[in-house]
Amino acid sequence: MGTKHIPQRTCIACRTVRAKRDLVRIVRTDAHHVQADPTGKKAGRGAYLCRQRECWESILQTPGRLENALKLETALAAQDLAQLREFAATLPTRAQVQTTPTNTTK
Numbered sequence: 001m002g003t004k005h006i007p008q009r010t011c012i013a014c015r016t017v018r019a020k021r022d023l024v025r026i027v028r029t030d031a032h033h034v035q036a037d038p039t040g041k042k043a044g045r046g047a048y049l050c051r052q053r054e055c056w057e058s059i060l061q062t063p064g065r066l067e068n069a070l071k072l073e074t075a076l077a078a079q080d081l082a083q084l085r086e087f088a089a090t091l092p093t094r095a096q097v098q099t100t101p102t103n104t105t106k
Ligand SMILES: [Zn+2]
Pocket: 011, 012, 013, 014, 015, 016, 049, 050, 055
């Protein structure tokens, strides 16, 4: 049987388990800094979030959550937070994801 193993990860915001490629990685670049890692290839401790804006906003709105998930030693730097928010703004919202038509062009 061709049961391919698909790597799965859990979103740290909504706790949904998804295929890794449907999530976006955030990487801890050192003990005090994090950044979005859309390629998933950067070295360092990583955490995963859904590719949708709500999860990012939820995690960024609650101080300490991302720090806990990534075992940061200090609070998220304002600059890192700003960059993550900027990245989140490029993601589709949940409504956009759900209403994406599945090519039903009749
Ligand atoms: Zn999520």
